[in-house]
Amino acid sequence: MYRISNVYVLAAFGTIGGALFGFDVSSMSAWIGTDQYLEYFNHPDSNLQGGITASMSAGSFAGAIAAGFVADHLGRRWSLMIASVIWIIGAVIQCSAQNVAHLVAGRVISGLSVGITSSQVCVYLAELAPARIRGRIVGIQQWAIEWGILIMYLISWGCGKGVAGPSSFRIAWGVQAIPGLVLGLALLFFPESPRWLAGQERWEEALDTLAMLHGKGNRNDPVVQVEFEEVKEAAWIAHEAKDVSFLALFGPRIWKRTLCGVSVQVWQQLLGGNVIMYYTVYVMQSAGMSGDTSLYSSIIQYVLFVVTTGAILPYIDRIGRRLLLLSGAIFCMVLHYATAGTMAVYGNPVDQINGNANLRWELSGAPGKAVIAMAYIFVSVYGFTWAPVGWIYASEVFPLKYRAKGVGLSAAGNWIFNFALAYFVAPAFTNIQWKTYIIFGVFCTVMTFHVFLMYPETAQRSLEEIDMMFDGNVKAWETHKIRGRFDEQVEEQRKHSVVGEDIGDSTHKESA
Template sequence: MLAKRFENRLQGQLLVNMITTVCSIGFALFGYDQGIMANLIGADNQFGKDFNHPDAGMQGTIVAIYELTAFFGGIVVFVFGDIWGRRRTINWGIFFQLLGVVIQCSAFSVPQLIVGRCVTGVGIGVLTAGIPVYQAECCAAEDRGKLACVFNWICICGVTSSYWIGYAFSFVNGPAQWRFPVAFQAAFSAVILFMIAILPESPRWLEQHGHTAEAKAVIARLVGRDVPQDDSRVTLLYNEILTAIAIEAQEGEFSFKETFSGGRQQNRRRILLCLLAGLGCQMSGINLITQYAPKIFQDSIGMTRSTSQLVAGFNSLEYMLATIPPIFYIERVGRRKILMAGAVGQCLTMAVLAITVHHGGYAAGIVGAAMLFLFNTVFAQAWLTAPWLYASEICTLRLRARGAAVASAGFWIINFAVVEFTPSAIQDIGWRTYIIFAIFNAVFVPTVYFFFPETTNLRLEDVDYLFEVKGITAGARGEARRRIAARHDMENAATMMTVGSEGKPNEKGAAEYIEMAVTGSSEASTVGSTTGRD
């Protein structure tokens, strides 16, 4: 097995970086596929000639059918993700995506092109459901947000590359004008196939499926180079995973009904939060811009086709640069604040865009173009990364792959609706299209405030404690965080039972410590530092 040959080479931070890289390239592929059609549809080019100049409705279908089948890719992961494992899920996604690329590149009719888009969509849906889970389960709590920002930045690098490759090939005569840009995404796929072959499986999945020795070995490799399996850091992380699995096992054998049940784990609420995060992301208006930027610059603002393609390229370049700052602050600011601030900014930019498009004129067109640039900047700071990260964080180990799959499926079905109606909406209701997105962004400010718990810097096993407080808005308040701190204090107290002087149990000190931890006393840490010496 290829992964075995690289066990000694890929350890510690290098291994974490490699996992982040493969997840990043997967999202770069997703981004490239999102943007590639933007430079092809709606123009008197070779693509239009080869496919008989599809009208606005057919343009929407060609682009959006990919989103619809990506929804089914998410459902595939919901059913099979925990059976396959994280690595095999990514592999299957690539196989489907590559098959779709071959069908698209060889297309000479709209039906064949649509079939290729459908197959590619299934593959991308599988990837977007599987990648966030693999990344979240293989990195430390304090790095999850930062690393997610990194691979979303690379995702936008994919979008940017699709725009500029599409623009460059718009000057080429003949079928290569569109066939090469479509085929180029296979380069991303080849890199992913090689890298995923040399990387280990998620230790959480391994332990859940009874591969204890392999799980410990992977944890040791993730902790550092040449770290023994009996190292205290390995033992701590392994015991946390084991505890989470034991707690979830109390619920009995998993059933699909459990996914949407309430009960002790509050799975229904977790899944709804995953779906809400996806809804907020997609109804922000980002796909309106990502997949139709040249068309918007041309039809809504009045630029020529060539100028609109060039400006859309610079728009995507600015978008790529705007995704860099969150890498450095997402773990300090927190998910909730970022999402609320982003929704406010996106609402305002969409409202101004609607006003400028309604007004018309050259000056208004310049302001409208600026709003598209500003929207990408705001979105990159908030809703680009947080929803994907959030869905993989708030679900239990038992539910994580299915929760991420449901979130991905919800993401894609909403995406399909947005992409399908956008060309017709711009044509039929014009500036009012942007008002729709402004309203959705406004609604998500109170939605995040009242319903979204903060997961920043929490270990995945700790997130479960956020849902111990009952009620649909519970966990979004500070009480849940205090419960987590108290739980950690109680766990520390339990270990003190065997660390008294000369190794004798220290029951009295532990009892006092537990009492203080439960009542939230600030003296708990002081007791913890002294009881071991009684």
């Protein structure tokens, strides 16, 4: 069967899995302020709305935990195909929802799919992409999430304006099945991960796949040979170990990687970005926007999100992971504290806003516009930094044997905190108002120190080089000075290559 070989085309279709996440985010955020949704589901209070919103994250947590086992046994490609089917089922159930329990069931099932795709798409793309562009390829996953958020929000907005009654949100939720169907069909033409194939000792298939992806089918291409030797080395080391359990991720040589992978996903949530995506309508209404104006303002925010991440992707491998993570945490910290201060000084308590009893703190005039402006700046900073880098970094830090389960556990960390925050923020806007931003500001302060002290630089290094860096116990703030060996190996290969010779083996011996 024909297999797609262009890594950018693979990323474009593969990251539809990320778009599924985005679709589910705005499929709720677009409706929580509309009459059709509120009347049909009997005006859920902040606690119930938090539970409805968070139900998808609960399913995603379970899906991310299971994803590593599925991907290790069936392969990266088949795990994503299974997720596509689950997504379609979840969309159908949401579309037909008759009550809150029915809706929650659909969101949990859709969440199972998002948990698998959010963890395994980045694993799959990281194992397909060459080291020099791995960041931008894996980062397309986050960009796809943002496109999914924007597209579903626009679809929901159009349905809300043009269709009366419950049919409005049913159409929008039913449309979600389409990207799942496209992803499932596209995966029929995808190659399996060469690193997974090597882990199964399917050496010829692994070499053929690397040649197709990185050497235009030439198995003797120096780049292909170097990468194949590194893949073989990693696979042999993996086979010497016993089957991996989640407890093994906290073993003596792995726990630092696990801490980095899981914490970067947890910090991405505690930064506050996705929460603002879920409840952007609440933010706009509290700042004095109402009706269509709040919806238009939310659309602007989603557009900024897409534009900023799209702008950074071509440069993300040159800039490096640490600089983006550190600068993002610091800027977001300042914005959270500034937003809290503005709301505390210029806002006032109210019983409700525009009939929504969940919102009890109001600003107007210039202070309200300032809060909206800071929300726009915040989402732009998030789009430039933590939004793409969080997924990239988690996909890079684990060695082959541990990668699927490690990234699965990292994504599970993302989703359990996503669940907690999605549930917490709705009542927080009701009960502690501006103090909500203080909490997120403190999180940003702590993560700044954690990233500086514990996160090594992984940009422009092969996955196998990253293994060596962790094993070498280099201080995190000094790792950006280490020069990668991959390009040196390729150059050495070109100097000594002869047709039919096992070039990669000789290069490996020399570098060792």
